[in-house]
Amino acid sequence: MTRYIIQRLVYMIITMFLIATFTFFLMKFLPGTPLSAADKLSEEQQQVVLEKYGLDDPVPVQYFNYIFNLLQGDMGISFQFDNREVTTIIFERIGPSMTLGVQAMVIGTILGMLLGLVSAIYHNGFLDYGSTFIAVIGKSIPSFVFAGILQYFVGVKLGWFPVALWEGWEYTVLPTVALAIFPIAIAARFMRTEMLEVMGSDYITTARAKGVNKFGVVFKHGLRNALIPLITVLGPLAIGLMTGTLVIENIFAVPGIGEQFVKAINTNDFPIIMGTTLLIAFLFIFIVLIIDLLYGVIDPRIRLAEGE
Amino acid sequence: MKKTNWLLLVLALVLSMFLVACSGGDSTDEGSSDDGSTDTEQDSGSDSEGDSEAASGEQVLNLIDGAEIPTMDASLATDAVAFQWLGSTMDGLYRLGENAEPEPGIAKDHTVSDDALTWTFNLRDDAVWSNGDPVTANDFVYAWQRAVDPDTGSEYGPYMMGGVIKNATDIAAGDTPVEELGVKAVDDTTLEVTLEKPIPYFESLTTFGTFLPLNQAFVEEQGDQYALEADTLLSNGPFVMTEWSHGEGWTLEKNEDYWDAENVKLAGINVKVVKDTATGVNLYETGEIDRTGLSAEFVDQYRTSEDFRIEEEPVLFYLKMNQEANEILGNVNARKAIQHVIDRQSMVDVILNNGSIPAVGDIPANFVSHPESGEDFRELNGDLVTNDVDKAQELWTTAKEELGIDTAELNYLGGDTEVAKNLDAYIKDQLEKLEGLTVNVQSVPFQERLDRDTSMDYELQNSGWGPDYIDPNTFLNMWVTDGGNNKTGYANEDYDAMIEKANNELAQKPVERFELFLEAEKKLIQEDAVLAPLYQRAAAQLWKPHVKGVIVNPMGPDYNYKHAYIEGK
Numbered sequence: 001m002t003r004y005i006i007q008r009l010v011y012m013i014i015t016m017f018l019i020a021t022f023t024f025f026l027m028k029f030l031p032g033t034p035l036s037a038a039d040k041l042s043e044e045q046q047q048v049v050l051e052k053y054g055l056d057d058p059v060p061v062q063y064f065n066y067i068f069n070l071l072q073g074d075m076g077i078s079f080q081f082d083n084r085e086v087t088t089i090i091f092e093r094i095g096p097s098m099t100l101g102v103q104a105m106v107i108g109t110i111l112g113m114l115l116g117l118v119s120a121i122y123h124n125g126f127l128d129y130g131s132t133f134i135a136v137i138g139k140s141i142p143s144f145v146f147a148g149i150l151q152y153f154v155g156v157k158l159g160w161f162p163v164a165l166w167e168g169w170e171y172t173v174l175p176t177v178a179l180a181i182f183p184i185a186i187a188a189r190f191m192r193t194e195m196l197e198v199m200g201s202d203y204i205t206t207a208r209a210k211g212v213n214k215f216g217v218v219f220k221h222g223l224r225n226a227l228i229p230l231i232t233v234l235g236p237l238a239i240g241l242m243t244g245t246l247v248i249e250n251i252f253a254v255p256g257i258g259e260q261f262v263k264a265i266n267t268n269d270f271p272i273i274m275g276t277t278l279l280i281a282f283l284f285i286f287i288v289l290i291i292d293l294l295y296g297v298i299d300p301r302i303r304l305a306e307g308e
Numbered sequence: 309m310k311k312t313n314w315l316l317l318v319l320a321l322v323l324s325m326f327l328v329a330c331s332g333g334d335s336t337d338e339g340s341s342d343d344g345s346t347d348t349e350q351d352s353g354s355d356s357e358g359d360s361e362a363a364s365g366e367q368v369l370n371l372i373d374g375a376e377i378p379t380m381d382a383s384l385a386t387d388a389v390a391f392q393w394l395g396s397t398m399d400g401l402y403r404l405g406e407n408a409e410p411e412p413g414i415a416k417d418h419t420v421s422d423d424a425l426t427w428t429f430n431l432r433d434d435a436v437w438s439n440g441d442p443v444t445a446n447d448f449v450y451a452w453q454r455a456v457d458p459d460t461g462s463e464y465g466p467y468m469m470g471g472v473i474k475n476a477t478d479i480a481a482g483d484t485p486v487e488e489l490g491v492k493a494v495d496d497t498t499l500e501v502t503l504e505k506p507i508p509y510f511e512s513l514t515t516f517g518t519f520l521p522l523n524q525a526f527v528e529e530q531g532d533q534y535a536l537e538a539d540t541l542l543s544n545g546p547f548v549m550t551e552w553s554h555g556e557g558w559t560l561e562k563n564e565d566y567w568d569a570e571n572v573k574l575a576g577i578n579v580k581v582v583k584d585t586a587t588g589v590n591l592y593e594t595g596e597i598d599r600t601g602l603s604a605e606f607v608d609q610y611r612t613s614e615d616f617r618i619e620e621e622p623v624l625f626y627l628k629m630n631q632e633a634n635e636i637l638g639n640v641n642a643r644k645a646i647q648h649v650i651d652r653q654s655m656v657d658v659i660l661n662n663g664s665i666p667a668v669g670d671i672p673a674n675f676v677s678h679p680e681s682g683e684d685f686r687e688l689n690g691d692l693v694t695n696d697v698d699k700a701q702e703l704w705t706t707a708k709e710e711l712g713i714d715t716a717e718l719n720y721l722g723g724d725t726e727v728a729k730n731l732d733a734y735i736k737d738q739l740e741k742l743e744g745l746t747v748n749v750q751s752v753p754f755q756e757r758l759d760r761d762t763s764m765d766y767e768l769q770n771s772g773w774g775p776d777y778i779d780p781n782t783f784l785n786m787w788v789t790d791g792g793n794n795k796t797g798y799a800n801e802d803y804d805a806m807i808e809k810a811n812n813e814l815a816q817k818p819v820e821r822f823e824l825f826l827e828a829e830k831k832l833i834q835e836d837a838v839l840a841p842l843y844q845r846a847a848a849q850l851w852k853p854h855v856k857g858v859i860v861n862p863m864g865p866d867y868n869y870k871h872a873y874i875e876g877k
Contacts, residue, residue, distance in 0.1 A: 032755025036378070036386040037463040039758050040776075042792040045466045048480060052461040081554075082379040082461075084536055092554050148586060156590050163590045165580050166556050253582040255376075255555030268755060 008292075012285050019281045020274065024066060027273055028059050034079035034268040053079070066274070076271035080264070086275040090257065094279070096166060097249070097256035101242030103176040108183025109234060115184065116191020121218060123196060131188060138185030144247045147178040151251060164253040175252040179241055183234065190233060194226035227298050235291040236284065243280045367575040367874050369855065370597045372582040376555050380535040382520040383455040383462045388866055391517040395865030396560060396577070397543040399567075400521065401429055401448070401499070401514040404861045404868060408778055410511050414443050414521065414544070414567075415499075424506035424816050429514075431497040435567040437523050438543045445493035447521035453479075453486040454527075455518055468518045468776065472510070474502040506815030509779035516777065516864050546572045546870040557581055573857075573873035589850070598855050602848040604661040604727070615850040618663030622672040622862045624783065625772040627735070627840040632797035634767045636716045642707035643837035646768075647693040649700035650738045656843050659734050660727070663846035668693055670783050670829050672844045675775065675862060679818040685780060689826050692833040693841055697741060704742045715744035721766040724751040732770060735842070761795050770842070775863050780825040781811065787832055798838045803831055852877075 032038065034055070035046055050056045054065065069076060075086035115131040122128050151174060155163035161173045198204065199222055207217050244258025257276060264272035375389050382394055395403075401418075405411035415429040435443040455465030456479045466480035474490025490502030503510065513519060523542050527534050535541040538552040546568070547560035557580035562572050580597070582588050588600035602610060610616050629637045629646065636642045652666030665673065673686040708714065718739070722732035729751055736747040747768070752760070760766050773793075775782040785791065788807050789799040806828040814821040832838050854877040859868035 030755065031753065031759045035463055037467060039761070040467050040793070041463055043762070044481065045463070045470070048458050048466070048482065049461050049463055052458065080378055081376070082381060082384040083532055083534075084554075089554070151587065151590055156593050159594070163594050163596070164582065164587045165591070165596075250584045251587055253372075253580060253584070253587055255553070255581065259583065260555065266753065266755070 005289075005293075008289050012289070015285055016278065016281060020067065020070065020278060021063070023274060023277045024063050025059070027270055028062075030265070030268055032268050034270060036080065036267070075275045078264075078269055078272050080267045080269045080272070086271045089260070089272065090275050090279060093244075093255060093257035093260050096254050097244035097258060098242050099172060100175050100179055100248070100254065100256070101238065101244075103172060104179035104241050105183055105234070105238045107176065108180040109187050111180070112184040112187025113191050113230070115188035117195060117218065117223075119188065119192040120195030120199060120222075121214070128192075132192070135185045135188040135192075138181040139189070141181070143178055143182060143245070144251060146181055147175070147248055147251045150174050150178055164251070166252075166254050171252075175248050175254055178248055178252070179245065183237060183241070186233060186237065187230060190230045191226060194229055195222055198222045198225045224298055228295060231291055231294055231298070235287045239280070239284050239287050243276075243283060366877065367573055369574055369577045369869065369872060369874070371577060371579045371599055372588055372591065372597050373579050374581075374583055374601075376581055377552070377558065380541050380549070380552075382451065382517050382522060383460050383465055385517050386464050392865045392867065393549070393558070393560075393579075394517045394520060396545065396547050396869055397541075397549055397563075398520045398545040399435070399443075400516070400519050401431075402511060403870065404512070404515040404859075404864055406859055408512070408862050410515055413515070414448075415514070418511075425503050427501045427503065427510060428494075429499040429501070431499060432567055433497050435544060436565050437526070438548050438563060438565065439523070439526060440565075441523055441525070442496070443521060443523075443544050444496040445499040446496070447523055448499050448519075449489075449491050449493050450524040450527075451520060451522035452491050453489050454522065456480045456489060457486045458482045462518075464518045468513070468516060471504055472507055472513065474504050476504070505812060508815055508818060508821065509777045509781070512778045512863075547574075547577060555581060568870075572870060574869065577869060592850055592852075598852040600850050602662070602850060604659075607661050607663075607848050610848075610850060613850065615853060617849050617851050619847045619849060619860055620663070620665070620674060621774070621845045621847060622675040623772060623774040623845040624667050624670070624672050625770065625842045625845065626667065626670075627842060628761075628766070628769040628771045628796050629838070629840065630764055630767050630769070630796055632764065634718060635711060636707065636713070636718065637767060638797075639707045639711055640837055641703045641710065642716075643840070645700045645704035645707060645742055646739060647700075647833075647837055647840040648696050648703065649741050650735060650840065650842070651695045652841075652843060653695070655731070655734055655738075659731050660843065662848040664843045665846065667841035667844045669833055669841060670787075670839065671780050671825075672775075672783075676778060676780055676822075679822055685822075685826070685829075689829055692830060700742060704745075708744065715746070717746045717748065719767045720747050720749045721757060721760060721769040722749055722751050723757065723770065724753050728770065735770070764795050764797065772845075778863060780822070780829070781807070784825060784828050784832065785811075787838055796838055798836065800831075800836060803828060803836070806831070 033046065033050065034053075035041065035049060038046060041049075047056065054062065057065070066076070078084050078086055078089055081089060112135075115134060119128040119131045151163055154160050155174060162171045165171055195218070199218070204217055204221055207221050208214075212220070244256040244261065246258045246262050248254070249256040249259045260272070261276045263269075264276065373389055373392070377393055378387055378390050379385055380390070380394060380397075382398065385391055385394055399413040401413055401415040402410035403413040412432075414431050414435050416432050418427055418429040420427050429445075431443070431445055433442070437443060452469065452473065454460050455462050456469050456473075456476045457465075458480060466476065469476040470480055471477055475484050475488045476490075478484040479486050479489055490504070492500050494500050507513070521544065526542050530540045533540045538549045538558070541549065543549065543563055544566075546563055546566050548563045549558055550561045551559040557578065559579070560577040562575050563569065566572060582591065585601060585603045585606065588597070589602070589606055591597045592600040627646065629643050631638045652668075656664045656666055668691040669686060669689055671685045671689070674684060676685045677683060678685070678688060708716070720732065720736060722728055732749050732751065736749050739745060739747050757769070757771075761769060761771065773783060773786070785807055786793040787796070787798055788794065788804045789801075806824055810821050810824045810828070814824060833841065854874050855872065856875050857871040857873050859871065860866065861868055
């Protein structure tokens with residue numbers, strides 16, 4: 001087990017390095033310069049500023065400088081926010097995105113699983129159709145439409161929650177709901193399908209025959225087996241939500257990292273692009289590792305053989 | 309059992325990571341406000357910003373801005389957001405006031421030498437920085453030297469000062485030491501500026517952000533950290549920045565030590581970053597903010613509201629026609645045909661629908677006026693282009709005959725935003741009214757367009773320009789032969805001579821100079837048809853009627869809030 005984890009960590013470092021390299025060179029293909037007044041400056045004037053930031057060096061030289069600094073924990077300074085450190089900016093911005101992402105995932109997963117369970121237990125009944133309907137709506141309405149509707153009706157018309165901005169817990173309610181709708185739909189759909197399949201298998205029938213009641217079977221024997229595919233899907237989705245979503249952040253004026261990332265690409269803010277990419281890549285690889293480990297906990301059949 | 313322990317440990321780690329991340333976010337929230345919930349009541353017009361840190365009370369302006377402040381370092385600022393909040397917290401030599409007339413700032417008055425090269429500013433002795441230091445002439449010397457110093461990496465320093473302040477261009481290129489810059493402190497309250505050549509608009513330049521003073525001791529003490537946070541910057545203007553929550557918003561409070569504090573009525577300004585137009589409108593509807601911008605789809609809904617306002621901006625959009633890239637664009641009659649075939653009125657009414665007006669020259673309306681009669685430049689020169697399809701067809705036929713062609717194909721470089729795409733599709737449709745012309749629109753990101761402008765890799769390009777100072781020169785000077793932003797291949801000795809004459813020989817003769825610019829514009833647009841003007845931008849907005857005294861500036865900071873106040877809320 002220990003060996004397995006160490007092995008995975010080594011792969012993780014190699015993957016991160018490859019991602020850093022690939023992104024760096026791709027990024028240099030972006031048109032334009034990081035200068036914000038490039039349309040006004042003469043070529044000579046631009047050259048002076050580019051020199052100051054080492055951007056006139058050949059790309060391979062810039063790459064080695066970047067990797068060298070990165071290994072020392074220095075991600076550089078942002079171009080669009082002059083002199084502000086990349087790590088500071090990312091740290092400031094990831095907080096709100098994480099808050100929303102985690103809240104949305106927790107609510108979305110729990111509600112979605114409940115809906116899915118209800119559907120499976122009352123298969124083809126009124127409750128099944130009801131929850132399937134909710135899931136279809138959640139999956140098919142684009143989040144910006146849903147967010148806009150929430151903001152207008154719940155925020156402006158009813159006045160129950162703040163319309164937008166980021167000043168306290170109640171400000172997270174609407175964006176969380178808007179974000180949660182998608183995981184609800186996904187979780188409900190998977191849960192329903194898997195539960196129906198599991199509930200039809202022989203060992204469930206055996207358990208029932210031995211006199212375990214309906215709910216006991218569902219929670220003790222069925223749920224656990226239905227979780228595997230769910231976790232596979234929800235892990236990456238969680239990373240997507242926690243690392244920020246441009247649309248929801250813009251609509252609810254959340255100072256998150258999603259919008260920041262897109263803007264960095266549009267303005268050629270190379271250090272921010274690199275920093276954010278590496279962060280997202282890290283979280284992604286990390287969560288995949290966790291999911292692999294979780295499989296073993298949930299299902300003894302796929303417990304990892306190595307080191308035993 | 310051993311295995312399970314391992315897994316529990318990993319799980320605990322992951323969970324704690326998320327918790328840390330969450331609590332990190334929450335603590336930031338607490339920092340900015342605890343009881344924002346009182347504001348959510350609909351239309352209560354609640355000014356109950358019961359918040360300990362945000363400015364509160366009657367005389368508070370609640371605003372939104374479309375982006376985070378990129379920098380509060382005057383030497384590094386390049387964009388509207390930065391200049392806006394620098395302008396609100398700092399005073400330069402002068403401040404742009406009503407009708408774009410400079411009003412006293414740190415300078416009380418100035419004298420200009422007979423050759424117009426030496427400007428001596430008399431500074432007030434009662435101006436102080438927010439740390440108590442007096443604002444002296446040396447603060448200007450330091451700031452200006454810093455702006456052109458290549459080590460600073462400033463973009464606007466060399467751009468604004470090059471060719472204006474003596475030696476600025478050479479210093480920015482690293483050829484001359486910064487001490488040689490034509491600015492010196494005669495004593496604490498006397499600043500002497502030596503110009504490269506007479507600059508008739510220098511007074512308005514001194515209101516610009518790049519020319520703001522800096523407290524040398526403080527800036528050097530802060531080093532790399534200068535102006536990165538609210539507590540690492542200094543103010544000498546009407547407001548001080550008391551809180552800056554990056555990406556979320558910032559708070560300004562009245563500067564009680566400001567030399568003119570008695571004329572500042574606002575107690576504070578709260579600004580939140582809101583990028584989405586619909587969100588801005590919703591916040592405005594709930595009474596949380598005092599102003600919001602409107603995009604075209606909201607204009608019809610609010611046009612009749614008494615809060616609705618159109619703010620005309622002196623920003624001009626036009627088609628650049630690359631005379632070197634395509635023989636048809638090298639033909640003056642073809643360029644004239646393009647100028648006259650576009651129906652600009654329908655374009656601004658239907659496509660833009662935000663109060664923008666048709667552009668009929670290279671100088672926007674209500675930007676500069678005749679030094680004696682006070683008549684507007686645009687009024688005086690009139691419509692240099694019209695929408696006359698018959699005339700356009702005639703010119704087009706002539707051009708085709710001259711070139712011996714029947715059909716022509718032009719590539720059109722446009723933006724990739726929704727509005728830009730609609731606009732470009734409209735213009736393509738208009739241009740294709742010219743018989744035998746096919747236009748291929750290519751929509752590219754802004755950065756890509758700049759690259760291709762620099763390398764002149766385009767045929768037609770939808771482009772724009774905003775002024776850097778209040779003078780026709782800011783628009784007309786760029787079209788001289790090989791001008792850094794010309795990039796159309798236009799090279800005309802007569803035109804160059806006119807601009808040269810206006811900036812040298814006539815520099816001290818405002819009337820003749822102005823009249824020469826009138827002539828130059830006619831030559832540029834009417835005679836040589838270098839550009840096809842499209843429209844002059846305007847911003848449709850909603851303003852709460854209780855906000856008074858806000859001055860709208862044509863350049864630099866968009867608004868001057870120094871004299872703003874709240875009445876009848």
